[in-house]
Amino acid sequence: MSSPLTHREAQILDLIGRGLSSGQIAAKLDIAELTVRKHRSSIMRKLGLNSTARLIAHAGAAVGPGPAIAAADPLVWDALRPREAEVVRHVVAGLTSKEIARLLDISPLTVRKHRERAREKLGIHTLGEMIFRGKVNTPTLAADL
Incomplete structure (x- = not known):
């Protein structure tokens, strides 16, 4: 095929x-x-x-x-506030801002703000970098247990 x-x-x-x-x-x-x-x-x-x-x-x-991202440090989850970490975890899973907003019962604008703050704190420049680095060590939320 x-x-x-x-x-x-x-x-x-x-x-x-x-x-x-x-x-x-x-x-x-x-x-x-x-x-x-x-x-x-x-x-x-x-x-x-x-x-x-x-x-x-x-x-x-x-x-x-790619090698640059594979060699990069995993995300430092402790640098994030709990809600920022929760939003990033959902981004890493491939959810859109609207889907995350519905899931967490917050506005899409709030999701975007959490993403922006997390990117600044973690020194991340692209969505791809967030996803790849986050997949290295994404924590499990209590709701998933």
Whole structure:
């Protein structure tokens, strides 16, 4: 069975899986960042993925993170407040801000603020980095036990 993705889409999916941002992918493939974003949208549609977090998790599961992310320190969960850690844990699981908001009974804006604060505290620059580093040592919440 052939892949539903074009050769270029497969290349981009591989690079997403290695933790590269759209800008980094554009530079590596010598194409515009807008072109990368359009391919990313097409990949998501073809694979039935409805969020960038799910795309990154899917791509990472297929190829594993690139050397820079694999060598990075795992997240320091103790640096986060409990709600920030809870939000990050759900991001790592691939949930969107809206899904997390519904789950935690808070607004999507509050979820985004928790994500921003967590990124600042942890020195994380991309969603992919948060997901890959978080998968290394994601704690289990009491609700999951």
